[in-house]
Amino acid sequence: MPFAVAPDDVALYYEVHGGGERTLVLLAGQANTHHWWDSVRPDFDTFRTITMDWRGTGRSDKPDNDSYSTRGFAADVVTILDHAGAGMADVYGTSMGGRVAQWLAADHPERVGGLVLGCTSPGAPHGIERSEAVRRSLAQRDAAAARRALLELMYSPTWLTTHSGPYGTTGDPDMPEHARRRHLAASASHDSWAVLPSITAPTLVVHGTEDVFNPVANAPLLAGRIPGARLELISGARHAYFEEYRAVASPLVVGFLTAQPPTEVVG
Template identity: 30%
Template sequence: MAIAEVNGIQLYWERKGEGPPLLFISGTGGDLRKKPNVFDGPLPKSFDVLSYDQRGLGQSEKPSGHPFSMEDYAADAAAMIGEAGWESAHVIGVSFGGMVAQELAIRFPGRVKKLVLACTSPGGEGGASYPFHTIAHLSPEEHARHMIPIADMRHDAAWAKANPEQYEKLVELAAADPYAEEPGHEEGAAAQLAARATHDAWDRLERITAETLICGGKYDGIALPETQNKLKSRIPGAQLQMFDGGHLFLLQDRAAFPAIMKFLAG
């Protein structure tokens, strides 16, 4: 656990495991205090994993008074690779982290060995992920109930009626945020959503030179399956694997992490 001073901002990061270097970039609202996280999964058993709270989130600095850009997030990711003492690293970007990873691979190609883009979108004509900024005004419970049937399209109204206890448990888990009242939390989250809303790498994806695996959930209504196909069509030589799950397919399908690890180790 440490604090890095990069690009004029303090970022909280953690590192665990042995093996080839791997940078893991988390999604919207990512906070390493929330469990389980990447360090509780299988990746540290085979890789030297570094992950961090992105600017404005978690235990990282939450500056106010100016917007964040996707370029800022990508520059932070590149700087964290250097902070670890690595020249380059494998990169996994999940959801919003996948958007950051696209910018990273385009702007800092020498920093990226192999690239995994999980449940993410390119923006522009390639398609955007669900517009979270349009529902930021909802209460945590309202937000959870709105997003559950979108995050996994199998969890529709009929499923919720047939599985009331499981549905309410999902609502409870999705709505919980023990850090919501921290100073700067709301503003940092809003800044991330604003950057996410303008993400558009579509016309630049052909500049990605890293060997790339795109993966998603078959029932994901946030980063749509057809969007994963569009990503594959745009990134030279990209591979595509779809898994049995929604936006959280990494937790839902036990085949997902082994497939990603096989790609990175190959």
Template identity: 35%
Template sequence: MSVTDERYVNSGELRLWTERSGDPNHPSTLLIMGTAAQAIGWPDELVARLVAGGRQVIRFDHRDTGRSDHVDFATRPYTLAEMAADSLAVLDGYGVEAAHVVGASMGGAIAQWLAVHHPARVRTLTTLMTSPMGNNAGPAWARAMAGQPPAPDELPPPTAEFLRHVLGAATTPRATAEERIEADLATLRVLNGPALPFDEPAARRYVARSHERARNPAAAGNHDLAGRRLTPDRLVPLSGITAPTLVVHGTEDPIFAVPHARAIAAQVPGARLELVPGMGHGFFSPGLPRRIADLVLTNPARPD
């Protein structure tokens, strides 16, 4: 029996909005979104494909996004570890002991954290468009913004086009709802990259719905602050991951170039790397959500 239900679960004092799709008796897949992104950042098409593949799928709004509670970061700063604890609270809220964990961008770092620190909760690990959880990207970004070459021992910075967009976005008008939607669309277009067609109607629907669901849009910026806090728990080697691991990455990702994915795959024992030709940093290209879901389904758990 396939069902879709929404509920709030508690993570400490916070309430998190969650949604489960599929047969509750099927193996669980937990989808963890990236920086400032709501649960609906996982396309419905991708969720439906996973459900058709025999999974129940759980997605949720991070703290500070969508319909979940918000935090005063100035007085209660949090870390990636606390966001990972939210993910565990979501599993607990559905009575799930272990799940196939799939994380995109910052969600990929959270997924790595779970696989390192709570291996019993992770049946398989799939990372999408992300970097090793212990990578300190700040210096590479700073050098690139200053027009300096990267250091020999660091992973590549974002593309020059993306960095130009970031600088320009600071002065982009956002006074009206339409201006905010257009600004977000421009970002998604850059993230898509030039190789694959950009599904602007789908992206526009997503942006409009995100704005409708957001209780406090500015709070999502706290994720950037949390992501920059490179705490000791993030420096634990990925070589301790025991879950079957799949690293999925686009060849045209403007934020994390392919070496970021290769670094994860090299550090996790037995990890499999799947490069998706033309894919950027997002799902807004026709057919791409189904393709990613099909890859996720190829990462089987080890027999109990």
């Protein structure tokens, strides 16, 4: 099992799949593991894909300290790229992973080829926050009701009737409470607005039109702030557009990335 060790001695678990010469890093949402990508990862097997467990989740270490931030997570991705021997990679980040990807592209431009930002946000104070009604639905004391609310934010009711799970997008069930709190704080404190114009990687912004978990209004904000970014909205999709609408989303992402000049070849 491959582990990379960050400068603060935190062990970071990651997996490598696919046989392509180009490396593609797939970044999951808040409080989730590499399993976020399980159902769609094979769609990217023309790449050498890297998926990871954020610090605090899965098989990675779970320190109880102030090392959790979206910018810090980006540094963790660089640690994994170094360990995997990838000088440069294409990057596809969704939800909190998209927030991390923004920092990765801004702070480490030499490591990012093509950039895809899915169902994500520039963060407060410039981004559009979810409504109070959505927040209340997720904070219900009835755990079953709160889980159902989360599922309905991720997927359409029609899709849920034909897909009974398990779901890889609803959080790491074994995550300790301290790490869960720190992930929430890291995502909530994200603010990349000032650095977005410095991103030089060719960028695609993707969002579902029915996403209220991370409101779709964030997509044009990002696309308008990043030079030359392309915006694509997927009609009818909610937060987990990449899974429910994979027949649209995966070819869109692959087509965008492969149209870009090749990134550095591994080895």
